[in-house]
Amino acid sequence: MVSDSSRLILKGIYKSYGEQSIIENLSVSFEYNGIYSLFGPSGCGKTTLLHGMLGIVPFDQGDISGLSGRRIAVVFQEERLLPWSTVEQNVLLVLKHHYPKELAKQKVDYYLEAVNLINYKHSYPRQLSGGMRQRVAIARALAYGGEVLILDEPFKGLDIKIKTKIMDLIRQEYKQANKICLLVTHDRFEADYLADEVYYFEGPPLKLNKT
Ligand SMILES: Nc1ncnc2c1ncn2[C@@H]1O[C@H](COP(=O)(O)OP(=O)(O)OP(=O)(O)O)[C@@H](O)[C@H]1O
Numbered sequence: 001m002v003s004d005s006s007r008l009i010l011k012g013i014y015k016s017y018g019e020q021s022i023i024e025n026l027s028v029s030f031e032y033n034g035i036y037s038l039f040g041p042s043g044c045g046k047t048t049l050l051h052g053m054l055g056i057v058p059f060d061q062g063d064i065s066g067l068s069g070r071r072i073a074v075v076f077q078e079e080r081l082l083p084w085s086t087v088e089q090n091v092l093l094v095l096k097h098h099y100p101k102e103l104a105k106q107k108v109d110y111y112l113e114a115v116n117l118i119n120y121k122h123s124y125p126r127q128l129s130g131g132m133r134q135r136v137a138i139a140r141a142l143a144y145g146g147e148v149l150i151l152d153e154p155f156k157g158l159d160i161k162i163k164t165k166i167m168d169l170i171r172q173e174y175k176q177a178n179k180i181c182l183l184v185t186h187d188r189f190e191a192d193y194l195a196d197e198v199y200y201f202e203g204p205p206l207k208l209n210k211t
Pocket residue numbers: 017022040041042043044045046047048049186204
């Protein structure tokens with residue numbers, strides 16, 4: 001089979017947890033150079049789909065193409081920050097093997113500024129609010145960069161002003177050839193604001209309702 005490198009394709013995906021079928025014969029594809037929202041109610045299986053794509057949980061069946069070998073940045077539902085490291089160190093950590101030291105530091109400052117946290121770079125996660133910690137996780141993913149950006153409910157707890165500022169930045173950086181951004185959300189405003197295309201899901205089992 002010839003693989004199509006301009007698309008990320010999921011084909012015939014199945015996933016169950018015990019007796020509960022979460023994903024049943026789902027096929028969906030995304031084009032590089034696209035920003036997509038995966039919109040659907042809480043519990044329908046969106047996170048399971050993302051985690052399967054990332055290899056965090058194994059799918060029971062199905063094929064994924066167009067993802068391996070790509071650099072992937074992720075914002076998970078939880079911030080996953082190191083509590084013993086400062087905000088700056090948390091972001092730097094993921095950059096240090098990918099960029100020279102000075103460039104890495106510049107990136108940290110640029111993205112902390114972008115999420116309105118530059119004045120907190122020497123703070124520890126416990127000194128921040130939940131929404132601020134979430135913004136550190138967003139800054140970390142954007143600074144890391146990559147061809148694929150996966151966002152799982154990244155804007156919860158953020159006010160509309162900062163949320164739209166961050167979404168504008170993401171559009172600027174991901175509306176480019178050879179890049180994909182996938183946003184999982186059950187917030188209709190976010191889904192419409194960020195994406196070129198909104199995929200509507202229901203479930204479980206997760207079903208693509210319409211695009
Ligand atoms: N590790 C697990 N073991 C058993 N069931 C699970 C597990 N993870 C998820 N589920 C179940 O799978 C279903 C889908 O969960 P999932 O987190 O994928 O939904 P979601 O659409 O992302 O929801 P939300 O928007 O609330 O995050 C739920 O019914 C959940 O209870």
